[in-house]
Amino acid sequence: MKKILFTGGGSAGHVTVNLALIPRFLKEGWAVSYIGSHDGIEKQLIAKLPDVRYSGISTGKLRRYMDWQNVKDPFKVIGGAMQAYRIIRKLKPDVVFSKGGFVSVPVVFGAWLNRVPVVIHESDLTPGLANRIAIPFAAAVCTTFPETEKHLRSAKTRFVGAVVRDGLDAGSANRGRVFCRLDGSKPVLLIMGGSLGARKINETVRLALSRLTAEFQVVHLCGKGQLDPELDLPGYRQFTYIGDELPDILAMTDVVVSRAGSNSIFEFLALRKPMLLIPLTKEQSRGDQILNARSFEASGYCEVLEEENLTADTLASGVSRLYRDREAYIGRMEQTGQKDALSDLFHYIKQTVRS
Known part of the structure; x- marks a missing residue:
């Protein structure tokens, strides 16, 4: 053996x-x-x-x-x-x-x-x-x-x-809506700060929630210890981490807000999910996520929002613009030869x- x-x-x-x-x-x-x-x-x-x-x-x-x-x-x-x-x-x-x-x-x-x-x-x-x-x-x-x-x-x-990963494209949007208790009346925005979470992104999302939920149903992966038990809004669901249900969540997702870790963004690319990427700053990392994000931006797969420019207004307007132009992003993603x-x-x- x-x-x-x-x-x-x-x-x-x-x-x-x-x-x-x-x-x-x-x-x-x-x-x-x-x-x-x-x-x-x-x-x-x-x-x-x-x-x-x-x-x-x-x-x-x-x-x-x-x-x-x-x-x-x-x-x-x-x-x-x-x-x-x-x-x-x-x-x-x-x-x-x-x-x-x-x-x-x-x-x-x-x-x-x-x-x-x-x-x-x-x-x-x-x-x-x-x-x-x-x-x-x-x-x-x-x-x-x-x-x-x-x-x-x-x-x-x-x-x-x-x-x-095998099976990532085999999710069911209907199962995802059932799991998240969403009704499909609005497009779905998935927000991922990474497995360890991202405090700055989480705080900004919560400041922008009224604007985000006016246009989207929001699934927010916060990271360990970063759930807000006070928040219980219609069309907003927060989780520490998603495991086996992730393919279903991705199947129902229309656009994504994420850090720019390579594994995640290439999976979004394979699934044709338009991205608003917020890379870790050079103060927080060696700058690898900035390079990843700029590479994807140059290929037309995403928009990039630097964390230094992250506010409730820039987040909400960036997501709205991303969704408006989603077909152009998807078209460019479909041309990539993975x-x-x-x-x-x-x-x-x-x-x-x-x-």
């Missing part, structure tokens, strides 16, 4: 590609394991899968700014690497697939110490810090954007394109084992 070990976490974006690949390996009879943090979102999403063995390790955050935790976290990473080394030595996987995030660094290093080949997947146009650290220990790096190769300057890179990146990535991982 072939064995594969997955890793990646810290946000849902570092887990979704793994969730897309795991069923394919299970279907072909592979033994599937996963190493993540003890209490991150990856554990919530993966530990419930009955045929996947989940192991938690110690992990630290890799920061670009001064913080006292920077003194302690390197020791957590070292401890996590030794834990990962022991787990991998025991499991003896044929290959490790890493989606990135802070927890992946000690796992990739532990695999390298065990001489297990590692395939890394980079979603964004430029690689994140965790993947930059891990790449020297990997056998291959698969990219979503073709431009990423010039940022890596490595012979290890392989362009596979955007991975879209390949089956999930199958390509799946076969490439197996090829790495054979070679």
Whole structure:
């Protein structure tokens, strides 16, 4: 029996590609394991899968700014690497697939110490810090954007394109309306701040609700701990996170407001959902979401609203304009030639084992 070990976490974006690949390996009879943090979102999403063995390790955050935790976290990473080394030595996987995030660094290093080949997947146009650290220990790096190769300057890179989960396009708009208790009398606006939420977006949405609900029925994914129990308005539904029902929610959605994480925006592109993107600022991130959003804007798939310009007025007017011009956005999306990146990535991982 072939064995594969997955890793990646810290946000849902570092887990979704793994969730897309795991069923394919299970279907072909592979033994599937996963190493993540003890209490991150990856554990919530993966530990419930009955045929996947989940192991938690110690992990630290890799920061670009001064913080006292920077003194302690390197020791957590070292401890996590030794834990990962022991787990991998025991499991003896044929290959490790890493989606990135802070927890992946000690796992990739532990695999390298065990001489297990590692395939890394980079979603964004430029690689994140965790993947930059891990790449020297990997056998291959698969990219979503073709431009990423010039940022890596490595012979290890392989362009596979955007991975879209199987079944995401199989949702039912009617099931979505039943789940959200919406009647279909108005178009649906889906607002996603990312799996961890986005306080600034949430606050602005609530300030703009009277204008938004005058034109739309609104489904608002707020993130953990950011629900407002005081809000109970007709045509407005808020959730911490949506799991199995997401295909149904997307099926009934007309336009989307979202951060600009690569996995999400490529899924919206595949489903032909016009987007108003609000990327994380450079103060909050390394600027990868800004690059993702500008790339999509240049292709005519979205509008971009910088967080510095985000107000109730700019949000409401931006969404209204997006909906008014939705057919033009959908037309451009239909012209894109998206390949089956999930199958390509799946076969490439197996090829790495054979070679």
